Amino acid sequence: xxKASSLIDVLKRELKARRITYQELASKIGISESSIKRMFxxxxxSLQRLDQILDAAQINLHDLTSRSYExxxxxELTYEQEEELISDPKKFIVAVSAMNYLSLHQIxxxxxxxxxxxxxxxxxxxxxxxIELMPNNRIKLxxxxxxxxxxxxxxxxxxxxxxxxxxxxxxFDGKNDMMQFVSxxxxxxxxxxxxxxxMQLARDISDQHRLDANLPxxxxxxxxxxxxxxxxxxxxxxxxxxxxxxxxxxARKERNKRx
Numbered sequence: 001x002x003k004a005s006s007l008i009d010v011l012k013r014e015l016k017a018r019r020i021t022y023q024e025l026a027s028k029i030g031i032s033e034s035s036i037k038r039m040f041x042x043x044x045x046s047l048q049r050l051d052q053i054l055d056a057a058q059i060n061l062h063d064l065t066s067r068s069y070e071x072x073x074x075x076e077l078t079y080e081q082e083e084e085l086i087s088d089p090k091k092f093i094v095a096v097s098a099m100n101y102l103s104l105h106q107i108x109x110x111x112x113x114x115x116x117x118x119x120x121x122x123x124x125x126x127x128x129x130x131i132e133l134m135p136n137n138r139i140k141l142x143x144x145x146x147x148x149x150x151x152x153x154x155x156x157x158x159x160x161x162x163x164x165x166x167x168x169x170x171x172f173d174g175k176n177d178m179m180q181f182v183s184x185x186x187x188x189x190x191x192x193x194x195x196x197x198x199m200q201l202a203r204d205i206s207d208q209h210r211l212d213a214n215l216p217x218x219x220x221x222x223x224x225x226x227x228x229x230x231x232x233x234x235x236x237x238x239x240x241x242x243x244x245x246x247x248x249x250x251a252r253k254e255r256n257k258r259x
Contacts, residue, residue, distance in 0.1 A: 073144035
């Protein structure tokens with residue numbers, strides 16, 4: 001899909017979200033409804049006509065292009081792509097470095113890899129659509145701010161095996177550390193609200209990550225955030241739960257499903 005075609009698709013969705021019909025739009029810019037339909041169907045809009053439509057619908061071009069660009073970015077890799085990354089430690093390091101906005105020079109400076117090696121990995125990441133390798137080997141990241149590893153996929157399972165215990169093996173008492181484990185009982189509605197807030201926090205962290213990419217490398221340091229939530233009872237609690245309580249609990253769940 002071309003960038004222009006993608007932009008028109010986003011414009012159509014924005015008009016629909018604002019409940020602006022083709023008939024209303026045609027009336028505002030002084031052409032027939034059939035002409036509007038034809039332009040959107042063929043995805044053939046002149047810049048002058050695009051300006052007229054944006055003015056009539058009170059849509060900002062910058063917002064539209066930003067949304068179109070964001071929608072073209074990757075939210076999630078395929079299972080095979082994750083397997084490929086994790087199968088080669090050096091490739092995975094280069095991929096994560098690119099995701100952290102490190103330059104070619106910085107990757108070589110930090111890790112024991114040659115320039116030729118790193119460039120070869122960057123070319124492969126370009127083929128995978130994770131980055132775009134620009135002139136002079138500049139790296140343009142193509143991941144959306146909502147990007148995540150596949151749940152229970154190769155990389156998440158790798159982190160579960162290799163990283164989580166290491167990550168949690170800390171007192172979390174440093175100036176830039178925090179650990180607060182909260183276990184509560186909430187309604188489904190309240191749980192949904194807090195899950196939405198967690199997702200927004202993840203987006204905020206990603207947005208700040210992008211903004212700070214412009215700062216000098218020396219002014220930044222690595223931070224890792226683990227955001228998670230699920231219905232859960234520790235094993236040592238479960239061992240003491242009465243069998244009849246468990247039977248009644250699942251019986252209630254079945255009754256609620258049928259209601």
